[in-house]
Amino acid sequence: MITSPQQLTNYLEAFSDFEKSATGHNLPWLRKLRRDAFARFCETGFPTTHDEDWRFTNVSRLAQTPFQLVRTGHELSRSQVEPYRIAGAACQLVFMNGRFSSELSSMPNHANELEISGLADKIASNPKPLERYLGSYLDIGRDAFCALNTAFTEDGAYIHIARGVVINGPICLLYISTGTDTPIVSYPRNLVVAEEGSQVSIVEDYVSLGGGETFCNAVTELVVGENAVLSHYRIEREQKQACHISTLRIQQARSANVASHSVLLGGSLVRNNVHAVLAGEGSECLINGLFAGNGRQHLDNYMLVEHKSPHSNSRQFYNGILDGQAHGVFHGRIIVHKDAQKTDAKQTNRNLLLSDDAQMDTKPQLEIYADDVKCTHGATIGQIEQDALFYLRARGIDEISARRLLLLAFASECLDRMSNDSVRTHVATLTNAALYDAALPSSVSAQPGHEQAALRWNEVG
Amino acid sequence: MSLLEIRNLHVKAAGHEILKGIDLKVDAGEVHAIMGPNGSGKSTLAQVLARREIYEVTEGQVLFEGKDLLAMKPEEAACEGLFMAFQYPLEIPGIGNAYFMRSALNAVRKYRGIPEMNALEFVPLFREKLKLLEMDEKLSNRSVNEGFSGGEKKRNEILQMAVLEPRLSILDETDSGLDIDALRIVAKGVNAMRSPERAMILVTHYQRLLNYVIPDFVHVLVDGRIVRSGGPALALELEETGYATDEPDAMPA
Numbered sequence A: 001m002i003t004s005p006q007q008l009t010n011y012l013e014a015f016s017d018f019e020k021s022a023t024g025h026n027l028p029w030l031r032k033l034r035r036d037a038f039a040r041f042c043e044t045g046f047p048t049t050h051d052e053d054w055r056f057t058n059v060s061r062l063a064q065t066p067f068q069l070v071r072t073g074h075e076l077s078r079s080q081v082e083p084y085r086i087a088g089a090a091c092q093l094v095f096m097n098g099r100f101s102s103e104l105s106s107m108p109n110h111a112n113e114l115e116i117s118g119l120a121d122k123i124a125s126n127p128k129p130l131e132r133y134l135g136s137y138l139d140i141g142r143d144a145f146c147a148l149n150t151a152f153t154e155d156g157a158y159i160h161i162a163r164g165v166v167i168n169g170p171i172c173l174l175y176i177s178t179g180t181d182t183p184i185v186s187y188p189r190n191l192v193v194a195e196e197g198s199q200v201s202i203v204e205d206y207v208s209l210g211g212g213e214t215f216c217n218a219v220t221e222l223v224v225g226e227n228a229v230l231s232h233y234r235i236e237r238e239q240k241q242a243c244h245i246s247t248l249r250i251q252q253a254r255s256a257n258v259a260s261h262s263v264l265l266g267g268s269l270v271r272n273n274v275h276a277v278l279a280g281e282g283s284e285c286l287i288n289g290l291f292a293g294n295g296r297q298h299l300d301n302y303m304l305v306e307h308k309s310p311h312s313n314s315r316q317f318y319n320g321i322l323d324g325q326a327h328g329v330f331h332g333r334i335i336v337h338k339d340a341q342k343t344d345a346k347q348t349n350r351n352l353l354l355s356d357d358a359q360m361d362t363k364p365q366l367e368i369y370a371d372d373v374k375c376t377h378g379a380t381i382g383q384i385e386q387d388a389l390f391y392l393r394a395r396g397i398d399e400i401s402a403r404r405l406l407l408l409a410f411a412s413e414c415l416d417r418m419s420n421d422s423v424r425t426h427v428a429t430l431t432n433a434a435l436y437d438a439a440l441p442s443s444v445s446a447q448p449g450h451e452q453a454a455l456r457w458n459e460v461g
Numbered sequence B: 001m002s003l004l005e006i007r008n009l010h011v012k013a014a015g016h017e018i019l020k021g022i023d024l025k026v027d028a029g030e031v032h033a034i035m036g037p038n039g040s041g042k043s044t045l046a047q048v049l050a051r052r053e054i055y056e057v058t059e060g061q062v063l064f065e066g067k068d069l070l071a072m073k074p075e076e077a078a079c080e081g082l083f084m085a086f087q088y089p090l091e092i093p094g095i096g097n098a099y100f101m102r103s104a105l106n107a108v109r110k111y112r113g114i115p116e117m118n119a120l121e122f123v124p125l126f127r128e129k130l131k132l133l134e135m136d137e138k139l140s141n142r143s144v145n146e147g148f149s150g151g152e153k154k155r156n157e158i159l160q161m162a163v164l165e166p167r168l169s170i171l172d173e174t175d176s177g178l179d180i181d182a183l184r185i186v187a188k189g190v191n192a193m194r195s196p197e198r199a200m201i202l203v204t205h206y207q208r209l210l211n212y213v214i215p216d217f218v219h220v221l222v223d224g225r226i227v228r229s230g231g232p233a234l235a236l237e238l239e240e241t242g243y244a245t246d247e248p249d250a251m252p253a
């Protein structure tokens, strides 16, 4: 633990202030949830690189920064949010530094089939349904950041999809961090309950307005009922000073089918935890990700997939592209519990290093307690293939364009797994823009227009 | 002025001298065949002309339409009108075949100051070339060469040549490993490109292709040197007797 008494005192003061006035402070179960989580955080403190799960990621900078919790929304106009809308979305909920803004959001009109609200509003108006799920699957014992998020749980998105309901357009959650002079922290907490046989796509899009030190510590719990189909997309594209640690906790019932897609393009220190538990027989999980970093970005992906019942199937595919002095991490852990016979689990991590100073650490970890299972893993770290580059150039394509094409092709392996067309197009545009400069030997270039970028993407592959 | 003029070309790879003084002149309208045993340097010559950077030119000169070819980057040589069909075409996952071809064609057009083609304009042209090479249209949306059969890959090289319409084409063993139907199709594609303005260099081990594409000249490359040159009859003779004096046992694989 690297948490000094002074730092703990800061958190203690912040917590006691928060706890007194937080929405739902008078609900005994919620008060207990927050207090237990805070106590847990005090016991462990922040992790260090001696902690096996944090070997490659040093969070001492985060631990030492006196972040302030902002609980009042910052004023923004709808037109400022407009550029972040995703075409074809069923609705868009907007969060300012973790606080839901109903003025900036556009809500769906599905009434009984689909319930969507800010979590704080739900706690204030009708907290009963939350009690059963909130925090019930998240492992706060394992992760200090999950404990902190739970201690400071107040707002975020609450989404409930009724039995058998199919929602067509994606549900978009936009998280905007706005920097100020003081470092600020937000703790978005999202709960998604997809009942039996329902189907939905959810996008979490993290962006910044303005610079400054911001820390977003987010937790999303997905509770996926029997035979439900759920796709979750996380897009991290905050500014280059932002710290972002998020945990996606997926709980799958029998035959539930979940896809988690992560796209990390922005932020300075980013940790992306995905923890899926395939609790029900025959459940299936795809964990797909793309991370692209440059400068001094640190992009850490920590995957944990637990197979708990027979005949469940998981696939992890992560592709990384690292330029400058960026540091990427992929930690892929698979646990096959003893009853999970006939598990089929596969993990692949492929990485391209574009500069000599970029670094990638990849670590598979298989723990298998059943005897009749199929588990494979593989990782590669390489450069842009010179033979491929020559092939393209020999046909007249200049070197930078050829590099760009090859990078986009590499990224498209991940994009092609995204089944929702409007989200994929959105992600493709962002990825193309992010990779545009990565093809350059030095760093001067013009950004392509968005339309052109999207067009180019659609044709690749 | 010759289309291509190679003067005393010496080339090293990984410290070894591979080409030891090549002289060759190719004029517009001509077809040259280069034959020779395995490892004699045929692909090295083709790759150097296509400007592969891993080969080090230690001596000599190459002029392409009077310009210093050895000063060009691969993409410049291509845009100037030089095309090499790879002996082993690469698979490029994630880049669609048609998209790749249009990007290449537009790169060349841009270089020459011709307006670029949009997808709508390109499709009919591409279809016509696919038809010439009797290729399934499905191959146009697949990734470049990915999962193609050996014959499909070779035909795809000729398809690229047909789209780019280069002035000089160097086909490195495009005929190797083809069954007779595929060979006939490749030959049809090659012959369709023959014209008084264009020239070709066919690197081959076999007389078979030369039955369909009659060369004007045949050269024998042995151990980095052209040891014999002659007319089409030389290819027939080589088929009977094998390659030249330096390595009497060397036979085509």
Ligand SMILES: Nc1ncnc2c1ncn2[C@@H]1O[C@H](COP(=O)(O)OP(=O)(O)OP(=O)(O)O)[C@@H](O)[C@H]1O
Binding pocket: B013, B014, B016, B018, B036, B037, B038, B039, B040, B041, B042, B043, B044, B045, B054, B087
């Ligand atoms: N990049 C390279 N590095 C080192 N040696 C090379 C390289 N390329 C070719 N060589 C060597 O140069 C010689 C000529 O090779 P090249 O591929 O040009 O022969 P080739 O005539 O095309 O043979 P084949 O008929 O088998 O295709 C061989 O001994 C080969 O091993």
Ligand SMILES: [Mg+2]
Binding pocket: B042, B043, B044, B087, B172, B173
């Ligand atoms: Mg060869």
